[in-house]
Amino acid sequence: VTAHFQQRGDVAVLVPAAGSGVRLGPGAPKALRPLGGVPLLLHAVRRLAAASSVAVIVVAAPPADVAAVRDLLAPATAGLPLIVVPGGAHRQASVAAALAAVPAGPQIVLVHDAARALTPPDLVDSVAAAVRAGADAVIPVLPVVDTIKSVDADETVLATVDRSTLRAVQTPQGFRRDVLAAAHADAVDPHTDDAGLVEKLGVPVLCVPGSERALKITRPFDLVIAEHLLATEPATRTLPS
Numbered sequence: 001v002t003a004h005f006q007q008r009g010d011v012a013v014l015v016p017a018a019g020s021g022v023r024l025g026p027g028a029p030k031a032l033r034p035l036g037g038v039p040l041l042l043h044a045v046r047r048l049a050a051a052s053s054v055a056v057i058v059v060a061a062p063p064a065d066v067a068a069v070r071d072l073l074a075p076a077t078a079g080l081p082l083i084v085v086p087g088g089a090h091r092q093a094s095v096a097a098a099l100a101a102v103p104a105g106p107q108i109v110l111v112h113d114a115a116r117a118l119t120p121p122d123l124v125d126s127v128a129a130a131v132r133a134g135a136d137a138v139i140p141v142l143p144v145v146d147t148i149k150s151v152d153a154d155e156t157v158l159a160t161v162d163r164s165t166l167r168a169v170q171t172p173q174g175f176r177r178d179v180l181a182a183a184h185a186d187a188v189d190p191h192t193d194d195a196g197l198v199e200k201l202g203v204p205v206l207c208v209p210g211s212e213r214a215l216k217i218t219r220p221f222d223l224v225i226a227e228h229l230l231a232t233e234p235a236t237r238t239l240p241s
């Protein structure tokens with residue numbers, strides 16, 4: 001971190017981006033695949049850098065692409081410090097590697113999937129604000145719209161789940177830094193969700209409204225939706241190039 005970096009927000013954002021994207025099909029690591037000609041990770045980092053709460057961005061990159069990712073993102077962080085570390089074998093290991101690289105200072109840490117490439121900066125700031133206001137852990141959620149059934153091994157329905165009590169969970173997820181560190185220190189089995197680790201500590205997790213624009217690009221169909229979202233994105237803030 002050198003002197004020309006601006007001091008703005010109070011939040012460190014970890015960006016797990018080391019996955020291969022098996023469900024998207026053969027090709028480059030998912031974070032480096034293009035959407036509208038721009039790698040997903042660059043979309044994600046531009047929007048994080050446009051959020052006023054963010055002070056530093058730590059990316060967990062595919063280990064073979066650490067230098068390339070640094071070159072790709074360095075011009076796109078609007079002067080914010082950027083740290084790129086090699087990711088791990090599963091998402092939780094990538095988050096742990098990024099968490100270990102957070103500099104002293106920020107007491108709020110957000111974890112944000114590179115695959116949620118079009119997440120609006122306002123959602124980043126609203127999650128951070130809920131932590132700042134006193135929550136230990138905050139997740140953005142959407143209501144579940146489909147009817148949900150539980151089934152047995154033969155695909156026979158066991159029950160219809162009351163969807164009014166269900167939420168679909170997005171990122172960024174926000175945490176008090178010490179809470180996230182304790183959750184990762186305690187982790188045994190790999191989790192795909194940081195709030196899940198925090199729940200195991202018995203710490204309450206607060207839900208705030210998510211955004212349909214924060215969808216996770218997982219399968220080829222999601223790229224089709226994301227192309228449309230990109231074309232219809234509200235130009236409420238200037239994104240760094």
Ligand code: CTP
Pocket residue numbers: 015016017018019020021022023024030031060087088089090091092094095113114115116216217218
């Ligand atoms: N991730 C990571 N390190 C891993 C695995 C996943 O940093 N070893 C990241 C992905 O890059 C992604 C986020 O975690 O930004 C959510 O994971 P997911 O959408 O499952 O991405 P992939 O694991 O790449 O996709 P797939 O499961 O289809 O292979």
Ligand code: MG
Pocket residue numbers: 019
């Ligand atoms: Mg995965």
